[in-house]
């Protein structure tokens with residue numbers, strides 16, 4: 626292992642591009658050595674900006690001599706093959722969600738990692754590194770609010786294209802709340818139900834937006850998730866944990882609250898809502914990447930792993946079925962022992 630971790634980044638769309646920038650300018654101990662993207666022009670531009678080289682084949686990038694670790698930010702359908710290639714080579718990988726596109730293949734990855742005898746796969750559930758989520762986790766574990774009974778999650782996006790249907794709202798958006806619930810509560814999710822209120826006029830026909838998703842955990846904690854991906858205002862993610870002896874509420878964006886004289890001469894008070902997840906979670910991504918770089922330099926990971934990716938895939942598959950059937954759908958997790 627060279628002193629500096631040489632990273633290949635696969636996929637340099639919005640997320641991968643941001644990771645390249647974060648690794649190059651805001652974290653230490655790593656440098657982006659290789660860039661891969663199906664869009665060669667984009668790959669060349671991103672690589673040139675950080676002094677990396679372009680590799681046209683993702684598997685060649687993973688197996689290159691000048692690569693010690695990999696960040697996968699390619700489309701979800703490519704993840705299984707790319708993660709397995711990292712495991713075959715025995716190098717650490719940070720994989721953006723989803724781990725794979727279905728629970729069966731996600732479980733195969735968990736098993737393949739077990740066979741290496743090491744933990745090499747970290748999942749990009751960055752909210753675990755956000756200071757407010759980390760503080761809530763500490764508070765819960767300290768027993769300051771007592772046994773947790775309820776978790777309420779609000780998850781709103783400003784806008785999304787017509788391709789972003791109700792199933793995608795589960796697999797691409799609610800998946801974060803799945804991980805948040807598992808992380809904060811330390812319990813698996815046992816069932817999923819989805820309620821469909823009146824849809825916004827901004828939603829395409831037959832897309833249920835917003836939805837209320839309800840998880841019941843193994844110990845009967847109820848988690849409510851409002852998922853609303855065409856809310857028009859901005860990116861709003863807030864959470865309230867309710868315990869027997871107290872509660873904690875976070876994600877209120879209450880920084881920079883400004884008072885000014887409004888058009889009618891009246892006083893107006895308010896702040897701004899972040900437009901997207903990059904702005905909202907930039908700090909969490911940076912902390913996540915620094916943890917991953919530090920761990921990868923010694924050949925490991927430091928964060929959510931392959932099992933968390935599998936559990937999320939299993940809950941999302943149940944969630945998609947719940948959208949379709951309107952029923953309470955149980956979640957079954959296979960054992961890997």
Ligand code: ISE
Nearest residue numbers: 780781782797798801854902
């Ligand atoms: C996106 O992929 C994310 O991860 C965001 O957090 C989520 O709000 C958005 O809906 C997804 O498309």
